[in-house]
Amino acid sequence: MNFCNHCGSAVEQRIPEDDNRPRHICRNASCGIIHYENPKIITGCLPIFEDKVLLCKRAIEPRYGLWTLPAGFMENEETTEQGALRESWEEAKADCSIDGLYAIYDLPHINQVYFFYRATLAPGGFGVGEESLEVKLFDEKDIPWDTLAFPVITKTLQYYFEDRKTQNFIFRNTTIAPMQRPVS
Numbered sequence: 001m002n003f004c005n006h007c008g009s010a011v012e013q014r015i016p017e018d019d020n021r022p023r024h025i026c027r028n029a030s031c032g033i034i035h036y037e038n039p040k041i042i043t044g045c046l047p048i049f050e051d052k053v054l055l056c057k058r059a060i061e062p063r064y065g066l067w068t069l070p071a072g073f074m075e076n077e078e079t080t081e082q083g084a085l086r087e088s089w090e091e092a093k094a095d096c097s098i099d100g101l102y103a104i105y106d107l108p109h110i111n112q113v114y115f116f117y118r119a120t121l122a123p124g125g126f127g128v129g130e131e132s133l134e135v136k137l138f139d140e141k142d143i144p145w146d147t148l149a150f151p152v153i154t155k156t157l158q159y160y161f162e163d164r165k166t167q168n169f170i171f172r173n174t175t176i177a178p179m180q181r182p183v184s
């Protein structure tokens, strides 16, 4: 950040009084706004239809062409649940109903927090959204483990298939560490 988005003056980076980390601070004395930056929330669904999981093949970067659960950045003026349903609609035209919060992932190295909800997909209720190349229901045995887009997707699917054996879906709060991905 170079300029204050409140008054347009230059900003400087320094630690404000009574704070302990550097912030972008407006240099204009009559403005002086401190621009705090905080983690972003990503919210999405694990849509289930009978025994199958709905996955979307990404039509956008990053991870173009890899499979993901429908999820995206939360918007202002919505709840995490509404955001998850909106993203499911946008990416997979998925007509979902929420069954419960299933996992929260902290990704402190990239300042993100993910929310995933278990959701039931209505019969025939999906299509291909603009951000997807393909949208498909997968049996457990057909999950494309090698071409999943993000570690949080792998984790969520692993938790789901593990819990499904007992039908006891346990809420998880997991921290994801930076991961070395093989270059393909």
Ligand SMILES: [Zn+2]
Pocket (backbone or CB within 6 Å): 004, 005, 006, 007, 008, 009, 026, 027, 028, 031, 032, 033
């Ligand atoms: Zn300013």
